[in-house]
Amino acid sequence: MTNSQLTPGVVPGRLTAESYCQNFADVAPPLDGHEARVAADRCYFCHDAPCVTACPTAIDIPLFIRQIATGTPEAAAKTILSQNILGGMCARVCPTENLCEGSCVRETAEGQPVQIGALQRFATDTLMAANAHPFARATPTGKSVAVVGAGPAGLACAHRLAMRGHDVTIYESRPKPGGLNEYGIASYKAPGGFARAEVDWLMQIGGISVVENWQLGRAGDGTLDDLLARHAAVFLGMGLAGVNALRIPGEDRDHVTPATDFIAELRQAADLAALPVGRDVVVIGGGMTAVDAAVQAKLLGAENVTIVYRRSQADMPASRHEQDHATAAGVRIIANAMPVAIHGNGAVREVEFAYTRPGPEGIERLPETFRLKADQCFKAIGQTLEGTPEAIRIAGGKIWIEHSGRTSLSRVWAGGDCALGGDDLTVTAVAQGRDAAEDIHTFLMGA
Amino acid sequence: MANLTSNFIGIKSPNPFWLASAPPTDKEYNVRRAYEAGWGGVVWKTLGAEGPPVVNVNGPRYGVIHGADRRVLGINNIELITDRPLEVNLREIKSVKRDYPDRALVVSLMVPCDEDSWKAILARVEDTGADGVELNFGCPHGMAERGMGSAVGQVPEYIEMVTRWVKQHSRMPCIVKLTPNITDIRKPAEAAKRGGADAVSLINTINSITSVDLDDFAPEPKIDGKGTHGGYCGPAVKPIALNMVAEIARSPATAGLPISGIGGVTTWRDAAEFMALGAGNVQVCTAAMTYGFKVVQEMISGLSDYMDRKGFTSTADLVGRAVPNVTDWQYLNLNYVTKAVINQDDCIKCGRCYAACEDTSHQAIAMSPDRVFTVKDEECVACNLCVDVCPVENCITMKELPKGAVDPRTGQVVGDYANWTTHPNNPSAQAAE
Numbered sequence: 048m049t050n051s052q053l054t055p056g057v058v059p060g061r062l063t064a065e066s067y068c069q070n071f072a073d074v075a076p077p078l079d080g081h082e083a084r085v086a087a088d089r090c091y092f093c094h095d096a097p098c099v100t101a102c103p104t105a106i107d108i109p110l111f112i113r114q115i116a117t118g119t120p121e122a123a124a125k126t127i128l129s130q131n132i133l134g135g136m137c138a139r140v141c142p143t144e145n146l147c148e149g150s151c152v153r154e155t156a157e158g159q160p161v162q163i164g165a166l167q168r169f170a171t172d173t174l175m176a177a178n179a180h181p182f183a184r185a186t187p188t189g190k191s192v193a194v195v196g197a198g199p200a201g202l203a204c205a206h207r208l209a210m211r212g213h214d215v216t217i218y219e220s221r222p223k224p225g226g227l228n229e230y231g232i233a234s235y236k237a238p239g240g241f242a243r244a245e246v247d248w249l250m251q252i253g254g255i256s257v258v259e260n261w262q263l264g265r266a267g268d269g270t271l272d273d274l275l276a277r278h279a280a281v282f283l284g285m286g287l288a289g290v291n292a293l294r295i296p297g298e299d300r301d302h303v304t305p306a307t308d309f310i311a312e313l314r315q316a317a318d319l320a321a322l323p324v325g326r327d328v329v330v331i332g333g334g335m336t337a338v339d340a341a342v343q344a345k346l347l348g349a350e351n352v353t354i355v356y357r358r359s360q361a362d363m364p365a366s367r368h369e370q371d372h373a374t375a376a377g378v379r380i381i382a383n384a385m386p387v388a389i390h391g392n393g394a395v396r397e398v399e400f401a402y403t404r405p406g407p408e409g410i411e412r413l414p415e416t417f418r419l420k421a422d423q424c425f426k427a428i429g430q431t432l433e434g435t436p437e438a439i440r441i442a443g444g445k446i447w448i449e450h451s452g453r454t455s456l457s458r459v460w461a462g463g464d465c466a467l468g469g470d471d472l473t474v475t476a477v478a479q480g481r482d483a484a485e486d487i488h489t490f491l492m493g494a
Numbered sequence: 495m496a497n498l499t500s501n502f503i504g505i506k507s508p509n510p511f512w513l514a515s516a517p518p519t520d521k522e523y524n525v526r527r528a529y530e531a532g533w534g535g536v537v538w539k540t541l542g543a544e545g546p547p548v549v550n551v552n553g554p555r556y557g558v559i560h561g562a563d564r565r566v567l568g569i570n571n572i573e574l575i576t577d578r579p580l581e582v583n584l585r586e587i588k589s590v591k592r593d594y595p596d597r598a599l600v601v602s603l604m605v606p607c608d609e610d611s612w613k614a615i616l617a618r619v620e621d622t623g624a625d626g627v628e629l630n631f632g633c634p635h636g637m638a639e640r641g642m643g644s645a646v647g648q649v650p651e652y653i654e655m656v657t658r659w660v661k662q663h664s665r666m667p668c669i670v671k672l673t674p675n676i677t678d679i680r681k682p683a684e685a686a687k688r689g690g691a692d693a694v695s696l697i698n699t700i701n702s703i704t705s706v707d708l709d710d711f712a713p714e715p716k717i718d719g720k721g722t723h724g725g726y727c728g729p730a731v732k733p734i735a736l737n738m739v740a741e742i743a744r745s746p747a748t749a750g751l752p753i754s755g756i757g758g759v760t761t762w763r764d765a766a767e768f769m770a771l772g773a774g775n776v777q778v779c780t781a782a783m784t785y786g787f788k789v790v791q792e793m794i795s796g797l798s799d800y801m802d803r804k805g806f807t808s809t810a811d812l813v814g815r816a817v818p819n820v821t822d823w824q825y826l827n828l829n830y831v832t833k834a835v836i837n838q839d840d841c842i843k844c845g846r847c848y849a850a851c852e853d854t855s856h857q858a859i860a861m862s863p864d865r866v867f868t869v870k871d872e873e874c875v876a877c878n879l880c881v882d883v884c885p886v887e888n889c890i891t892m893k894e895l896p897k898g899a900v901d902p903r904t905g906q907v908v909g910d911y912a913n914w915t916t917h918p919n920n921p922s923a924q925a926a927e
Binding site: 156 | 842844845846848849861865
């Protein structure tokens with residue numbers, strides 16, 4: 048430990064080795080067998096259960112909880128995974144308080160929902176610990192499908208296609224598969240290399256090959272036409288590679304970077320003590336990315352971390368649970384303020400904000416401004432679609448799709464964050480990938 | 495604080511809560527602790543005849559049925575009568591009774607079915623100063639194979655004969671404990687009464703297998719790969735016990751025969767229900783075995799509060815109060831019409847009432863796309879299943895249709911009391927006078 052929390056600038060090693068371990072341990076430790084049994088006993092086995100309706104992948108939650116309660120967690124896992132092949136990761140990262148648990152009737156009854164997420168993790172962890180893969184491939188069809196992007200949408204699509212007997216090639220721009228599960232979420236949500244382990248487990252279905260470091264449209268890699276020439280169908284699930292700019296003076300100063308880069312770097316870091324972080328960190332934005340970056344900056348030893356959001360705190364896309372997690376970690380949240388300038392000499396030293404208020408034309412900037420000390424500033428105001436083929440129809444900044452995931456181009460489907468209709472959630476991406484796969488299957492089999 | 499003192503067939507106790515003859519009352523150590531915790535009385539675990547004591551298995555002797563959160567709903571056991579020497583038990587009984595003169599102490603007995611055996615043990619029990627005896631004609635396992643326990647209790651003639659011996663050779667009050675493993679509980683009760691019993695106690699445990707080990711394919715509790723039926727008790731048996739108590743209380747042949755109610759009493763409310771159906775006091779075992787002796791404190795405070803609320807000045811005010819309302823099906827009012835009503839403010843929208851009614855009953859609950867559940871009066875037969883499965887107490891209630899109203903299901907006007915005996919569909923209906 049060469050530095051401390053008080054060391055100015057962006058430096059590594061602010062904490063003891065032990066602190067890094069503690070800070071980045073599992074944020075929600077798994078239930079043990081007894082805890083799972085007690086939690087499962089609370090489920091009322093509702094008719095046409097609201098939790099199922101609230102789940103984008105429509106997992107049969109009452110059934111899998113009953114299967115846990117009766118001592119068959121592997122059967123529970125199969126119930127989960129047959130709807131959502133990334134049920135293990137979703138159990139860790141889903142904003143359950145807005146989805147299944149938010150609609151649990153025991154939330155209505157007692158303000159205390161059944162712990163659906165934790166139970167889902169218990170079931171899927173049990174199955175994965177046994178390294179069992181409960182699905183088998185259908186007789187090979189001889190058809191080949193390209194999947195662009197090995198994130199949640201691509202993986203879900205690939206698995207379902209492989210299960211239906213098709214051969215799948217996944218083209219991934221990064222060195223590892225997993226997408227945002229591997230590069231884009233806070234590391235304490237899925238520690239222990241879970242994202243990678245889940246992909247390896249998923250691949251056990253067979254019939255899927257992955258081409259890494261391959262980017263659509265990049266010279267030397269290939270174009271959509273190349274893929275269409277080689278494969279019977281193409282699924283686009285490459286996510287959002289671009290980052291929205293602040294468009295304010297000083298944005299090009301040193302240590303002003305996209306929050307997504309910081310999160311990815313942190314996730315891939317072999318040694319957290321080697322990762323530099325500022326003493327005073329400012330995060331601009333109000334979504335999950337902002338929270339993940341802010342909390343992790345704090346956990347890396349930043350002395351002061353502030354999230355600044357231009358609308359009210361209630362409007363923040365990050366769930367209430369996430370906001371509370373941030374404030375409990377010592378992050379300050381300032382709402383109703385927009386960045387107007389980044390000051391400094393070479394590197395950022397201060398970020399200047401103007402107060403805002405809601406107006407008829409959206410938010411209005413007020414004359415009064417304030418400055419926050421900052422030696423590091425993360426931008427987390429949303430990502431943008433990049434590198435799409437020109438011919439494809441775009442709507443609202445995303446690839447236009449029909450309900451089944453079909454794009455405007457023949458033999459091309461899309462899903463996940465790059466496509467219309469997602470909520471930028473892992474679970475939605477999985478649902479879109481899965482449903483597109485079923486539609487591709489129907490198409491390929493000549494229905 | 496209401497007056498909870500109890501006088502059961504002349505045996506006085508500070509409250510009507512006794513510990514039943516069972517493992518908790520097998521020795522002085524336990525019984526002293528029970529009295530210190532507040533139990534009004536104890537029926538000492540069954541003594542056998544002079545000689546080498548019986549032996550118990552050395553593996554598990556209890557099986558269990560769990561509800562949610564491993565709540566104990568029922569326990570069965572294959573334990574026999576006391577496996578300690580007779581003289582040790584008698585010495586301890588004498589010592590305990592001397593130190594707790596205000597508490598009831600009844601001794602349970604089970605000896606071979608001959609007059610000399612009974613005569614011999616009665617004299618020795620009387621010498622301890624115990625308040626009375628309870629004849630164990632109920633134990634369904636082990637001892638029954640040797641011609642005792644429920645082997646006697648299932649033959650009314652034997653009950654009458656042994657009871658008569660006991661009354662002949664002892665001045666002590668005599669309670670006959672009945673087995674529920676019989677078709678008509680009134681027959682053994684009548685036999686006990688004919689034999690001169692001062693009271694009956696019921697129910698003893700029910701023949702049962704609690705579960706089966708699906709790897710070893712053996713019933714639980716299993717001993718070296720084999721199992722045998724055991725006696726079932728605890729909250730799960732309460733409904734069976736309540737009915738049997740009520741049958742004896744309302745039968746003209748046994749009406750007025752004092753009853754000690756046993757079978758799943760866990761809370762003050764259970765005790766009050768037994769008493770309302772005619773039990774003069776109650777005996778408890780499983781609740782103590784699950785939670786320890788302290789549970790009696792809740793029973794005492796709960797019954798006291800209830801009696802105060804009701805203005806009862808003595809437990810006698812409660813005993814038998816519900817008996818006149820236990821009747822035969824044929825006398826139930828067929829013109830009493832109710833309809834389920836769902837309180838929308840209390841409803842948590844789980845839909846269990848809907849699933850139950852739609853799948854298994856009368857399709858009398860409607861479900862809207864936004865999960866509002868409403869009763870269709872024109873279909874509702876008032877079966878009460880929705881009330882039973884609703885997780886929120888009092889969210890669904892039954893509303894009585896007033897006289898003169900039209901039942902939308904039948905189109906009939908709600909009329910005066912009328913039962914099956916006069917119903918036109920009854921082939922043996924008596925013509926209206």
